[in-house]
Amino acid sequence: MRFTENIVGMKVMSNKKELIGTISDLVISIQSKYPIVHAVAIKFKEIQYIDKTLLIEPAKNIKLIVPWEEINFKDKRLYLKSDEADLQAQYLTDDEILVGKNVIDSIITNAKGNSIGRVNDAVIFERNGKFELFGLGVGIIGIVAKLGLEIPLEVIDKGFGRSFAETVIDWKYVKKYHPNKNEIVLSVGEELKAEKTINWSESKKIDQKQEPKTPIILIPWVQIEKIFKKRK
Amino acid sequence: MRFFLARFKNLEGLKPKLANPHLFNFGFLLMIMGPGIITGVIDSDSGSIATYSSVGASYGYALLWVIVLTTIPLAIIQEMTTRMGAVTGRGLASLIRENFGIRITFYSLIALVLVNIANIVADFAGIAAGGEIFGISRFILLPTAVIVILYLVLAKNYRKIEKILLIFCLFYIAYIVAGILAHPNWTQALHGVILPSINLKDSIVITAVLALIGTTIAPWMPFYQQSAVAEKKIALSNYKYERIDTYTGSVMTQAIAFFIVLATAATLFKNGIVVNSASDAANALVPLVGKFAGALFALGIINAGFTAAIVLPTSTAYSLAEGFGWNSGMNKKFKEAPRFYAILIGTVIVSAITVLFLKVNLIKIMIFSQAINGFLLPVILILMLTIANNKKIMGKHVNTRVQNIIGILTICALVLLTISLIYFAIFGK
Known part of the structure; x- marks a missing residue:
């Protein structure tokens, strides 16, 4: 990865x-x-x-x-x-x-038209000597990688045993790309569940040539909403 | 008028129904007006009033020219951001993220949030101090203000909040009345306007000038106004009306600043009283100009603090949400834009609690805020100029040469003033 x-x-x-x-x-x-x-x-x-x-x-x-x-x-x-x-x-x-100029930093909206985040980085797999765009990184790891803050996050991860899950939206959920609006529209409107969570240490261990087996999907953007709903 | 306003809740693509679209429709202007006036007038918040009062009390009419002169870059910068909002339909933080990436956006937003929170704390401190002049405890006034602010932002949509803010903006006339009641020396005031004077070797004057410019052109302003224009869905075809709104707001805020300096110059400077906060100024004004003018000044501080405590947290929430691509907007319910409202509510509550329970040194907070501002503002202006000159984004609505020259001169002036301040801070006077 x-x-x-x-x-x-x-x-x-x-x-x-x-x-x-x-x-x-x-x-x-x-x-x-x-x-x-x-x-x-x-x-x-x-x-x-x-x-x-x-x-x-x-x-x-x-x-x-x-x-x-x-x-x-x-x-x-x-x-x-x-x-x-x-x-x-x-x-x-x-x-x-x-990918760098058009996809990264684009806004991601779901099928209902709600913004759910921006593309922090694109996740790419290497398969048979070719690069393949797997999904859109919208989590904290994509941001820290861009900010050059990988070491502090790794220290926190090891020191406190706290895992930072990376959030990647599988490209198969992408329905449309609007170049003029820098907008990526997903085909799903409802809350997506994580199919697999991968934390910081695991993401480092993944063999870069390893083929994707399970898509890693975690959309935590509605966490506050979830708490809000539960309280209701 | 009410019927007329009620008809257009959504202004997207709306055009005045005129046989000739080049004709001017005054009713339509009233309907469009809002983002420019609100941003401009609320620019004169508690921290700004303290700066203007302090400048008037310390230098009399001598620095009035700075206020008059700053009107031009303020109007140009606000017009630029409004145009970008009308052309793209997106807020400034969105455009910065899409054109300059996460790194610049992240660090700019961190600085912006720090400056904004410092200002919101100053605004709540202004409400508390203003209330204490009337004998109202801060433990009653601040929680009440927080409840009213939270009710407004959570229960009302953008249009209703805008109308309420516009009504509150009218109360800023209190400063103009207080300025006239102070019987200023108009000849000296005119002298201060048309004959600029500044001693570049005097670090205190440089600090005062930088504070005046920094408080007039605050970084939250372009972020708020552009987001408000985008949220109000003001189409490019209606842009001429929004431009009038913007210029009106810029002139109004400088008129307020002008009259505050007049009021304090005519009274406090004349009697050699130096003040460091807006409430000090209000207290000092009472024996000099009477209870009525002093009370007007104090009411003005509460009003300024309250309105800014709505707008600045909203601006913070807009900027962060747009920068990170979260759902945002006053027209959305809490569950539709939870992060936007969490930031808004969080900044209001944290700032109010800071003023209520922590013994904060407001002057130190404001100096800290001004210092970050000195670095942040030129960066934001450079980013804005770059976007406003990008034909791929702005099409034929790119900046004119005059707008660019004024923008660049403002950036140069800010950088020079900040460098001279750092120089004075390191090497002394």
């Missing part, structure tokens, strides 16, 4: 095994049930590429979209299969979105 946070910034090597850039974002198709990352946005340090007018452009710090077929993923690094000068400029199609 990975968070996008851990993937963005990974080193990209040329076919001659020289460092040529870093991953800046992941491209998915919003139509799939479990969208596969079929391209990555790479920030090249310096590159000559063929632009849409078929001119060869020399550029520094440019971001290009490179199809997954053009790359190999090995030892936390991406390797280009062909020479970077042969890459042609690629553009996003209508049903393609960028």
